[in-house]
Amino acid sequence: MISEQHQLMASQANSGARMTRRNFLQQTAALGIGGSAALTLLNACGSPLASSGTHVTYWNLFGGGDGVRMVQMENNFSQSHPNINLEAVTLAWGAPYYTKLAMAAAGGRPPDVAISHMTRVPIYASENLLDPFDIDELARYGITEDKFLPAIWQRAHYNGKLYTIPLDTHPFVLYYNTDICQKAGLLNADGSLKPLNSPEVLMDAFKRAQQVTGPGTFGLAAEAQAITAWRLFYTLYSQLGGEVLSADGKTLTMDDTKAEQVLSFMADLTLKSKVASPFQDYAGAVALFGSGKAAFHWNGEWEVTTFLAQKDLHFNMAPFPQLYDTYRVQADSHAFILPHQLAVDPARRAGALEYISYMLKNSQNWAAGGHIPAYLPVTESDAYKQLKPQSNYASVAANAVLDPIAWFSGSGSELENQAGAAFQGVFTGAMTSTQALQQFKAALQKLLAIPAFN
Template structure:
């Protein structure tokens, strides 16, 4: 109920956007791709929005299949003027969307009407929805990967600090030594990683590349200069962990979560979206003492891969949105942003700065602990080939799985990746 009260309070501050122009109830057609805990929370927010705007605005929401099916549906629907009025969109998919002509610009007047501005968002998050100086979405969150850990096992192995965090987060040598200490203490899997999915491991690998100052794409070239060496360094380290029995081998996503929640893995690299899983199990008395922190610095500097769930307005071909409808859409987005404290219970870091700077958010754990990583984020390269379920993921996944599991030489893998990516 605490979060519901917060949402009601925020409504007082945001409700004026629509009131001045409302004449009759506007129905806003909404599409999202949110399942699991995300879906449960967004459905609650939509319900609360509709209750607060009864008689003026009603969200008519539809949830579609995540990934390629969602984006294909958006593309085909916009082409014939049948797309929704507002939709969720991954920031990483915006470059491709712009080549397809499916996104409407969020103009300066729109930002003003919503009561939002660039200063409300982290620099990397704002940049992720910007192209040629124009914005094409409103970031709702950042959802990075983090390091989950079992305090009980770490304490037993002598690698839990007085601050309740793992001790080996400062360098590759320290982190590897911590993994070894856990193994020596009898932990079956010091680190659980989704090593059977190259798509998922892209997040960890790209983070560690960035920790070396590396980038995947320079201009139109992939792995230019010494970036291939930085990718090789990353794969060598991760392969070493696997070969030394410090990291789970050929583990798919559900198995990785199961290894951690069962106590067989002392730590796990996974998305913040698994926070509700841990919170729910702990609330039922079925989980150990756990925490989550920013990724360890295994190379030169902190850096973590992230994407952003954002709100976008489709460019419906041959269908002009009325001023009243656009005002309603902007009220929907504004309200969701300013009430995103509740969205944070899904583990995500709200993109709207005043929420993360609030006392209520700073009391949320583990969110407040890992929110520091927003200063060290890296998003996908700005390319139509990048983004969730994009061609870059497909190419790299082919090489990552055998390499991470000790069956392919890292340098050989990088050579193949570079050749195939540049052929795209």
């Protein structure tokens, strides 16, 4: 979260006051950040390296396969734009990244452009830690409203101003083993998965697949804790029309009946039907599906490269099924932001926009890692449609439901942590659906009582 010290730093930056090195170190000390760590952060946000061209600094949080792919795209940009010196910095995913980004913007030494999850943007914009994009200026780089889905473009705004340019949508999806599903009679004649359009039909499919794989296996491989528990709950709860928080993120609006209906279904997976393990962690779930000991897998689409690397694994991907009234799927978006600058350098801003434009127009490379490109000229291209299995779930982007807006919400947030802590008890039988829901609601009420941004 952004504390009162962060707000003070933002206030000084927005008032036009120059934050001195001494003031910066004093305020980071108040935040509990040691002197050496603060100096490291200060230096990371320091003056650009000497060069003959326009210098552009870019921060991101991508690791693993995403990190490798991002570096490839950065290198391609640099090779095709010798007049722009791109300095890319990768920081630790999650809270460390967002804390450093907030401090850099509040301290007046931010990067020229950075990546943020879309769910984090409204809070940073409300704290004046971001600069809005100039619509007319963006148009000169081919970035216009018609190049994005309406829902995605709308989410990119805060208080009527455009604060982010979406790069992708990364949803919760369904992986399935085609060999097992074929033997279980779950595939159509063309090899596609038959509709799984109700809780009963889905559970039956898991059981039939488990009969094929035999003793010691499961129909479904899914993490029974942490963030996956939240993604599953929020997907199904949203399909029932449920909302967790009010639009302003200040009031709990949980529908207990709908929430308990979803939690009861989740408990059925492990306790009654026993088609999934109640103690599965993330890595174990990935390994279980990859080894052919489970026919189905629920996860983010980013694990596609993991499974493609296993040549003996025959699998496909599909959108998460619609089990209830309205089709919704939990997701988030990686998006470009402009951290607040005390004084905008026109050349560096132009370089940042050129970089964003290049990454959007070349996001076919990014799509290979599983994410759905937000830039419609890419998602509507023949090249993307032929990218399999990644393009199979592209339609989900129009039905994505992002985590509710609150200072404690968003990808890698305390909301997701508290949901995982409560809901994993449903999988193991340690708590009833009612008990788990009450624990989650109590945790949210405590978070709502903290006046982080008031």
